[in-house]
Amino acid sequence: MIASLDIKIEKTKNSKLNQVDFDNIPFGKVYSDHMFVADYADGEWKDGRIAPYENLSLSPATSAIHYGQSVFEGLKAYKNVDGDIVVFRPQANAQRLNRSSERMCIPPVPEELFMNALNELLKLDAAWVPNNPNTALYIRPFVFATDEFIGIRPSDTYKFMIFTCPVGAYYTEPVNVKIETNYARAVAGGTGYAKAAGNYAGALYPAKQAQKDGYHQLIWTDAKSHEYIEESGTMNVMFIINDTILTAPTGDTILKGITRDSVLHLAKENGYKIEERPIKVKEIEEALKNNQVQEAFGTGTAATIAPIRLIGVGDQKYQLPAVEDRKFSKFILALLDDIKSGKAEDKHGWIYKVK
Numbered sequence: 486m487i488a489s490l491d492i493k494i495e496k497t498k499n500s501k502l503n504q505v506d507f508d509n510i511p512f513g514k515v516y517s518d519h520m521f522v523a524d525y526a527d528g529e530w531k532d533g534r535i536a537p538y539e540n541l542s543l544s545p546a547t548s549a550i551h552y553g554q555s556v557f558e559g560l561k562a563y564k565n566v567d568g569d570i571v572v573f574r575p576q577a578n579a580q581r582l583n584r585s586s587e588r589m590c591i592p593p594v595p596e597e598l599f600m601n602a603l604n605e606l607l608k609l610d611a612a613w614v615p616n617n618p619n620t621a622l623y624i625r626p627f628v629f630a631t632d633e634f635i636g637i638r639p640s641d642t643y644k645f646m647i648f649t650c651p652v653g654a655y656y657t658e659p660v661n662v663k664i665e666t667n668y669a670r671a672v673a674g675g676t677g678y679a680k681a682a683g684n685y686a687g688a689l690y691p692a693k694q695a696q697k698d699g700y701h702q703l704i705w706t707d708a709k710s711h712e713y714i715e716e717s718g719t720m721n722v723m724f725i726i727n728d729t730i731l732t733a734p735t736g737d738t739i740l741k742g743i744t745r746d747s748v749l750h751l752a753k754e755n756g757y758k759i760e761e762r763p764i765k766v767k768e769i770e771e772a773l774k775n776n777q778v779q780e781a782f783g784t785g786t787a788a789t790i791a792p793i794r795l796i797g798v799g800d801q802k803y804q805l806p807a808v809e810d811r812k813f814s815k816f817i818l819a820l821l822d823d824i825k826s827g828k829a830e831d832k833h834g835w836i837y838k839v840k
Protein backbone atom coordinates (compact mmCIF):
# COMPACT_ATOMS: atom_id res chain seq x y z
CA MET A 486 0.00 0.00 0.00
CA ILE A 487 1.06 3.55 -0.66
CA ALA A 488 1.44 5.84 2.32
CA SER A 489 1.38 9.60 1.78
CA LEU A 490 5.16 9.77 2.16
CA ASP A 491 5.47 7.50 -0.86
CA ILE A 492 3.58 9.86 -3.15
CA LYS A 493 6.20 11.29 -5.49
CA ILE A 494 5.60 14.86 -6.54
CA GLU A 495 6.69 16.42 -9.80
CA LYS A 496 5.75 20.09 -9.92
CA THR A 497 4.77 21.84 -13.11
CA LYS A 498 7.20 24.32 -14.63
CA ASN A 499 4.39 26.12 -16.46
CA SER A 500 1.60 27.00 -14.06
CA LYS A 501 -1.62 28.00 -15.84
CA LEU A 502 -2.92 29.77 -12.76
CA ASN A 503 -2.45 33.31 -14.08
CA GLN A 504 -4.43 32.46 -17.25
CA VAL A 505 -7.63 31.83 -15.30
CA ASP A 506 -10.30 34.48 -14.80
CA PHE A 507 -11.57 33.45 -11.37
CA ASP A 508 -14.48 35.91 -11.65
CA ASN A 509 -15.79 34.08 -14.67
CA ILE A 510 -15.23 30.33 -14.48
CA PRO A 511 -17.08 28.00 -16.83
CA PHE A 512 -18.07 24.58 -15.39
CA GLY A 513 -15.63 21.77 -16.10
CA LYS A 514 -13.40 23.35 -18.74
CA VAL A 515 -10.42 24.67 -16.82
CA TYR A 516 -8.07 22.17 -15.16
CA SER A 517 -5.65 22.79 -12.33
CA ASP A 518 -1.91 22.36 -12.68
CA HIS A 519 -1.51 18.86 -11.24
CA MET A 520 -3.09 15.42 -11.18
CA PHE A 521 -2.68 12.30 -9.07
CA VAL A 522 -2.05 8.90 -10.66
CA ALA A 523 -1.59 5.41 -9.20
CA ASP A 524 -1.35 2.14 -11.10
CA TYR A 525 -2.83 -1.20 -10.17
CA ALA A 526 -0.95 -4.31 -11.25
CA ASP A 527 -0.06 -7.68 -9.73
CA GLY A 528 -2.86 -7.27 -7.20
CA GLU A 529 -1.77 -3.96 -5.66
CA TRP A 530 -1.81 -0.19 -6.08
CA LYS A 531 1.63 1.22 -6.77
CA ASP A 532 3.61 4.18 -8.00
CA GLY A 533 1.39 6.86 -6.45
CA ARG A 534 2.51 10.18 -7.91
CA ILE A 535 1.45 13.74 -8.51
CA ALA A 536 2.48 15.08 -11.90
CA PRO A 537 1.68 18.08 -14.09
CA TYR A 538 -1.82 17.77 -15.61
CA GLU A 539 -1.28 16.27 -19.04
CA ASN A 540 -2.69 13.89 -21.63
CA LEU A 541 -2.46 10.16 -21.12
CA SER A 542 -0.95 7.79 -23.62
CA LEU A 543 -3.16 4.71 -23.98
CA SER A 544 -3.39 1.70 -26.24
CA PRO A 545 -6.36 1.81 -28.64
CA ALA A 546 -7.29 -1.57 -27.13
CA THR A 547 -7.57 -0.17 -23.59
CA SER A 548 -10.47 -2.13 -22.18
CA ALA A 549 -12.23 0.76 -20.38
CA ILE A 550 -12.76 2.51 -23.73
CA HIS A 551 -14.55 -0.50 -25.21
CA TYR A 552 -16.48 -1.98 -22.32
CA GLY A 553 -16.81 0.84 -19.84
CA GLN A 554 -15.12 -0.75 -16.86
CA SER A 555 -14.76 2.66 -15.28
CA VAL A 556 -16.11 4.47 -12.22
CA PHE A 557 -15.85 8.02 -10.93
CA GLU A 558 -16.62 10.36 -8.07
CA GLY A 559 -17.30 14.07 -7.74
CA LEU A 560 -16.70 16.25 -4.71
CA LYS A 561 -15.70 19.80 -3.92
CA ALA A 562 -13.09 21.75 -1.98
CA TYR A 563 -13.73 25.24 -0.63
CA LYS A 564 -11.85 27.99 1.15
CA ASN A 565 -13.26 28.58 4.62
CA VAL A 566 -13.39 31.90 6.46
CA ASP A 567 -9.91 31.28 7.94
CA GLY A 568 -8.43 30.62 4.49
CA ASP A 569 -8.08 26.86 5.07
CA ILE A 570 -8.85 24.45 2.25
CA VAL A 571 -11.76 22.21 3.28
CA VAL A 572 -13.48 19.30 1.56
CA PHE A 573 -17.09 18.26 2.17
CA ARG A 574 -17.47 14.61 3.32
CA PRO A 575 -14.61 13.13 1.22
CA GLN A 576 -14.57 9.85 3.15
CA ALA A 577 -18.13 9.24 1.95
CA ASN A 578 -16.92 9.65 -1.64
CA ALA A 579 -14.01 7.26 -1.03
CA GLN A 580 -16.45 4.67 0.29
CA ARG A 581 -18.91 5.16 -2.55
CA LEU A 582 -16.12 4.88 -5.13
CA ASN A 583 -15.44 1.43 -3.76
CA ARG A 584 -19.11 0.41 -3.78
CA SER A 585 -19.23 1.46 -7.44
CA SER A 586 -15.96 -0.39 -8.10
CA GLU A 587 -17.21 -3.60 -6.51
CA ARG A 588 -20.18 -3.64 -8.90
CA MET A 589 -17.86 -3.18 -11.89
CA CYS A 590 -15.24 -5.76 -10.75
CA ILE A 591 -12.70 -2.99 -10.15
CA PRO A 592 -10.31 -3.43 -7.19
CA PRO A 593 -11.00 -1.05 -4.27
CA VAL A 594 -8.82 1.98 -3.58
CA PRO A 595 -7.85 1.91 0.11
CA GLU A 596 -9.56 4.86 1.84
CA GLU A 597 -6.19 5.95 3.24
CA LEU A 598 -4.70 6.13 -0.25
CA PHE A 599 -7.72 8.08 -1.51
CA MET A 600 -7.46 10.57 1.37
CA ASN A 601 -3.68 10.96 1.19
CA ALA A 602 -3.77 11.49 -2.56
CA LEU A 603 -6.53 14.07 -2.18
CA ASN A 604 -4.74 15.85 0.64
CA GLU A 605 -1.41 16.09 -1.21
CA LEU A 606 -3.01 17.19 -4.48
CA LEU A 607 -5.06 19.92 -2.77
CA LYS A 608 -2.07 21.10 -0.79
CA LEU A 609 -0.08 21.50 -3.98
CA ASP A 610 -2.89 23.17 -5.96
CA ALA A 611 -4.28 25.18 -3.03
CA ALA A 612 -4.09 28.39 -5.05
CA TRP A 613 -6.62 26.88 -7.48
CA VAL A 614 -9.39 26.80 -4.88
CA PRO A 615 -11.50 29.83 -5.77
CA ASN A 616 -12.72 32.29 -3.18
CA ASN A 617 -15.81 33.93 -4.66
CA PRO A 618 -19.36 33.00 -3.60
CA ASN A 619 -20.83 30.05 -5.57
CA THR A 620 -17.41 28.84 -6.67
CA ALA A 621 -15.41 25.80 -5.59
CA LEU A 622 -12.68 23.45 -6.71
CA TYR A 623 -14.41 20.45 -8.25
CA ILE A 624 -12.54 17.20 -7.64
CA ARG A 625 -12.82 14.26 -9.99
CA PRO A 626 -11.42 10.93 -8.73
CA PHE A 627 -11.82 7.97 -11.11
CA VAL A 628 -10.64 4.43 -11.71
CA PHE A 629 -10.57 2.69 -15.08
CA ALA A 630 -9.42 -0.57 -16.65
CA THR A 631 -6.19 -0.34 -18.62
CA ASP A 632 -5.54 -3.85 -19.94
CA GLU A 633 -4.63 -3.86 -23.62
CA PHE A 634 -7.09 -6.61 -24.39
CA ILE A 635 -10.37 -6.74 -26.26
CA GLY A 636 -11.70 -9.92 -24.76
CA ILE A 637 -14.42 -9.29 -22.18
CA ARG A 638 -13.26 -9.99 -18.65
CA PRO A 639 -12.26 -7.86 -15.66
CA SER A 640 -9.00 -6.10 -16.41
CA ASP A 641 -5.85 -7.04 -14.49
CA THR A 642 -4.56 -3.46 -14.50
CA TYR A 643 -6.15 -0.11 -13.63
CA LYS A 644 -5.39 3.54 -13.09
CA PHE A 645 -6.71 5.54 -10.15
CA MET A 646 -6.51 9.24 -10.90
CA ILE A 647 -7.65 12.55 -9.45
CA PHE A 648 -7.75 15.88 -11.20
CA THR A 649 -9.43 19.11 -10.15
CA CYS A 650 -11.01 22.12 -11.78
CA PRO A 651 -12.15 25.46 -10.41
CA VAL A 652 -15.87 25.86 -11.10
CA GLY A 653 -18.63 28.43 -10.93
CA ALA A 654 -22.34 27.59 -10.77
CA TYR A 655 -23.38 24.35 -12.53
CA TYR A 656 -26.79 25.60 -13.56
CA THR A 657 -27.07 29.34 -13.94
CA GLU A 658 -30.89 29.27 -13.97
CA PRO A 659 -33.69 27.10 -12.53
CA VAL A 660 -34.33 23.98 -14.60
CA ASN A 661 -37.26 22.64 -16.62
CA VAL A 662 -37.63 18.87 -16.21
CA LYS A 663 -39.76 16.26 -17.90
CA ILE A 664 -41.01 13.16 -16.14
CA GLU A 665 -39.70 10.40 -18.40
CA THR A 666 -42.00 7.42 -18.77
CA ASN A 667 -40.49 5.71 -21.80
CA TYR A 668 -36.72 5.44 -21.33
CA ALA A 669 -35.05 4.24 -18.11
CA ARG A 670 -31.78 5.18 -16.42
CA ALA A 671 -31.48 2.19 -14.12
CA VAL A 672 -33.07 -1.19 -13.62
CA ALA A 673 -33.52 -3.39 -10.57
CA GLY A 674 -30.43 -5.56 -10.32
CA GLY A 675 -28.52 -3.16 -12.56
CA THR A 676 -25.81 -0.57 -11.99
CA GLY A 677 -27.85 2.55 -11.18
CA TYR A 678 -26.49 2.88 -7.65
CA ALA A 679 -22.91 2.96 -8.97
CA LYS A 680 -21.19 5.98 -10.47
CA ALA A 681 -20.27 3.77 -13.42
CA ALA A 682 -19.33 5.51 -16.68
CA GLY A 683 -21.86 3.74 -18.90
CA ASN A 684 -24.87 4.88 -16.84
CA TYR A 685 -24.24 8.43 -17.97
CA ALA A 686 -23.74 7.58 -21.65
CA GLY A 687 -27.05 5.70 -21.63
CA ALA A 688 -28.86 8.74 -20.23
CA LEU A 689 -27.69 11.15 -22.94
CA TYR A 690 -30.10 10.13 -25.71
CA PRO A 691 -33.32 10.36 -23.67
CA ALA A 692 -32.19 13.72 -22.26
CA LYS A 693 -31.43 14.96 -25.77
CA GLN A 694 -34.96 14.09 -26.92
CA ALA A 695 -36.42 16.09 -24.03
CA GLN A 696 -34.13 19.02 -24.78
CA LYS A 697 -35.83 19.37 -28.17
CA ASP A 698 -39.02 20.16 -26.24
CA GLY A 699 -37.36 22.84 -24.14
CA TYR A 700 -36.45 20.75 -21.11
CA HIS A 701 -33.03 20.81 -19.47
CA GLN A 702 -33.26 17.44 -17.79
CA LEU A 703 -35.41 14.40 -17.06
CA ILE A 704 -36.99 13.06 -13.95
CA TRP A 705 -36.41 9.34 -14.24
CA THR A 706 -39.07 6.85 -13.25
CA ASP A 707 -38.70 3.15 -12.40
CA ALA A 708 -37.90 1.02 -15.46
CA LYS A 709 -40.66 -1.53 -14.90
CA SER A 710 -43.89 0.42 -14.37
CA HIS A 711 -42.75 4.03 -14.90
CA GLU A 712 -45.17 4.89 -12.09
CA TYR A 713 -42.59 5.90 -9.50
CA ILE A 714 -40.23 8.86 -9.38
CA GLU A 715 -36.52 8.00 -9.06
CA GLU A 716 -33.97 10.74 -9.76
CA SER A 717 -33.59 13.96 -11.71
CA GLY A 718 -30.79 13.82 -14.27
CA THR A 719 -27.68 13.02 -12.27
CA MET A 720 -29.19 14.34 -9.05
CA ASN A 721 -31.50 13.02 -6.40
CA VAL A 722 -34.84 14.79 -6.41
CA MET A 723 -37.01 16.23 -3.64
CA PHE A 724 -40.47 17.79 -3.57
CA ILE A 725 -42.17 19.82 -0.88
CA ILE A 726 -45.90 19.28 -0.62
CA ASN A 727 -47.99 20.16 2.48
CA ASP A 728 -44.82 21.42 4.18
CA THR A 729 -43.40 17.89 3.93
CA ILE A 730 -40.18 16.99 2.12
CA LEU A 731 -40.75 14.01 -0.14
CA THR A 732 -37.94 11.93 -1.62
CA ALA A 733 -37.62 8.38 -2.88
CA PRO A 734 -35.57 5.87 -0.87
CA THR A 735 -32.17 4.95 -2.35
CA GLY A 736 -31.60 1.42 -3.55
CA ASP A 737 -30.11 -0.34 -6.54
CA THR A 738 -31.75 2.08 -9.00
CA ILE A 739 -31.32 5.29 -7.01
CA LEU A 740 -27.85 6.54 -6.26
CA LYS A 741 -27.09 7.36 -2.64
CA GLY A 742 -26.26 11.03 -2.95
CA ILE A 743 -24.11 12.61 -0.27
CA THR A 744 -25.88 15.95 -0.79
CA ARG A 745 -29.23 14.15 -0.42
CA ASP A 746 -28.10 12.60 2.84
CA SER A 747 -26.78 15.94 4.14
CA VAL A 748 -29.98 17.79 3.22
CA LEU A 749 -32.16 15.17 4.93
CA HIS A 750 -29.99 15.24 8.08
CA LEU A 751 -30.14 19.02 8.36
CA ALA A 752 -33.86 19.17 7.52
CA LYS A 753 -34.68 16.66 10.23
CA GLU A 754 -32.56 18.48 12.82
CA ASN A 755 -34.32 21.71 11.99
CA GLY A 756 -37.78 20.29 12.52
CA TYR A 757 -38.89 19.74 8.93
CA LYS A 758 -41.20 16.83 8.18
CA ILE A 759 -39.66 14.26 5.85
CA GLU A 760 -41.19 11.32 4.04
CA GLU A 761 -38.65 9.02 2.47
CA ARG A 762 -40.83 6.62 0.53
CA PRO A 763 -41.78 5.57 -3.01
CA ILE A 764 -43.38 8.56 -4.76
CA LYS A 765 -45.99 7.98 -7.45
CA VAL A 766 -45.93 10.09 -10.60
CA LYS A 767 -49.72 10.36 -10.21
CA GLU A 768 -49.32 11.88 -6.79
CA ILE A 769 -46.93 14.55 -8.07
CA GLU A 770 -49.20 15.20 -11.07
CA GLU A 771 -52.22 15.69 -8.77
CA ALA A 772 -50.28 18.04 -6.53
CA LEU A 773 -49.06 20.01 -9.56
CA LYS A 774 -52.63 20.33 -10.88
CA ASN A 775 -53.77 21.65 -7.51
CA ASN A 776 -50.81 24.03 -7.11
CA GLN A 777 -49.69 22.13 -4.01
CA VAL A 778 -46.05 21.62 -4.96
CA GLN A 779 -44.31 24.30 -2.92
CA GLU A 780 -40.77 23.45 -4.02
CA ALA A 781 -38.98 20.90 -6.19
CA PHE A 782 -35.23 20.58 -6.57
CA GLY A 783 -32.40 18.28 -7.43
CA THR A 784 -29.57 17.62 -4.96
CA GLY A 785 -26.01 16.81 -6.01
CA THR A 786 -22.43 17.96 -5.54
CA ALA A 787 -22.19 19.88 -8.81
CA ALA A 788 -25.17 22.19 -8.18
CA THR A 789 -25.82 21.47 -4.45
CA ILE A 790 -29.49 22.50 -4.84
CA ALA A 791 -30.82 22.85 -8.37
CA PRO A 792 -34.25 24.51 -8.24
CA ILE A 793 -36.83 23.09 -10.64
CA ARG A 794 -38.95 25.77 -12.30
CA LEU A 795 -41.20 23.67 -14.50
CA ILE A 796 -42.24 20.00 -14.58
CA GLY A 797 -43.61 18.28 -17.67
CA VAL A 798 -45.97 15.32 -17.24
CA GLY A 799 -47.14 13.89 -20.55
CA ASP A 800 -48.11 16.92 -22.66
CA GLN A 801 -48.81 19.13 -19.66
CA LYS A 802 -46.26 21.60 -18.36
CA TYR A 803 -46.65 22.83 -14.81
CA GLN A 804 -45.01 25.99 -13.56
CA LEU A 805 -43.75 25.94 -9.96
CA PRO A 806 -43.73 28.81 -7.44
CA ALA A 807 -41.06 31.47 -7.95
CA VAL A 808 -37.61 30.38 -6.85
CA GLU A 809 -37.16 33.57 -4.77
CA ASP A 810 -40.08 32.48 -2.55
CA ARG A 811 -38.74 29.04 -1.70
CA LYS A 812 -38.02 29.05 2.00
CA PHE A 813 -36.61 25.56 2.44
CA SER A 814 -34.26 25.57 -0.56
CA LYS A 815 -32.87 28.93 0.52
CA PHE A 816 -32.52 27.89 4.15
CA ILE A 817 -30.76 24.60 3.41
CA LEU A 818 -28.43 26.08 0.79
CA ALA A 819 -27.38 28.84 3.20
CA LEU A 820 -26.85 26.35 6.03
CA LEU A 821 -24.72 24.07 3.84
CA ASP A 822 -22.71 27.08 2.65
CA ASP A 823 -22.19 28.18 6.25
CA ILE A 824 -20.99 24.72 7.29
CA LYS A 825 -18.56 24.60 4.37
CA SER A 826 -17.25 28.11 4.96
CA GLY A 827 -16.91 27.56 8.71
CA LYS A 828 -19.54 30.18 9.64
CA ALA A 829 -21.75 27.44 11.13
CA GLU A 830 -20.53 24.71 13.44
CA ASP A 831 -19.66 21.40 11.76
CA LYS A 832 -21.64 19.21 14.17
CA HIS A 833 -21.44 16.09 12.04
CA GLY A 834 -17.74 15.98 11.26
CA TRP A 835 -18.49 16.56 7.58
CA ILE A 836 -15.63 18.96 6.98
CA TYR A 837 -12.15 17.63 6.15
CA LYS A 838 -9.42 20.23 6.51
CA VAL A 839 -6.42 19.83 4.19
CA LYS A 840 -3.32 19.28 6.30
Ligand SMILES: *Cc1c(COP(=O)(O)O)cnc(C)c1O
Nearest residue numbers: 719720721740742743744785786
Ligand atom coordinates in the same frame (compact mmCIF):
# COMPACT_ATOMS: atom_id res chain seq x y z
C1 LIG B 1 -23.49 11.77 -8.30
C2 LIG B 1 -24.94 11.49 -8.43
C3 LIG B 1 -25.89 11.99 -7.51
C4 LIG B 1 -25.56 12.97 -6.43
O1 LIG B 1 -24.64 12.51 -5.52
P1 LIG B 1 -23.85 13.54 -4.57
O2 LIG B 1 -23.06 12.65 -3.70
O3 LIG B 1 -24.88 14.32 -3.84
O4 LIG B 1 -23.04 14.39 -5.47
C5 LIG B 1 -27.22 11.59 -7.66
N1 LIG B 1 -27.59 10.76 -8.66
C6 LIG B 1 -26.72 10.29 -9.56
C7 LIG B 1 -27.21 9.39 -10.64
C8 LIG B 1 -25.38 10.65 -9.49
O5 LIG B 1 -24.51 10.20 -10.40
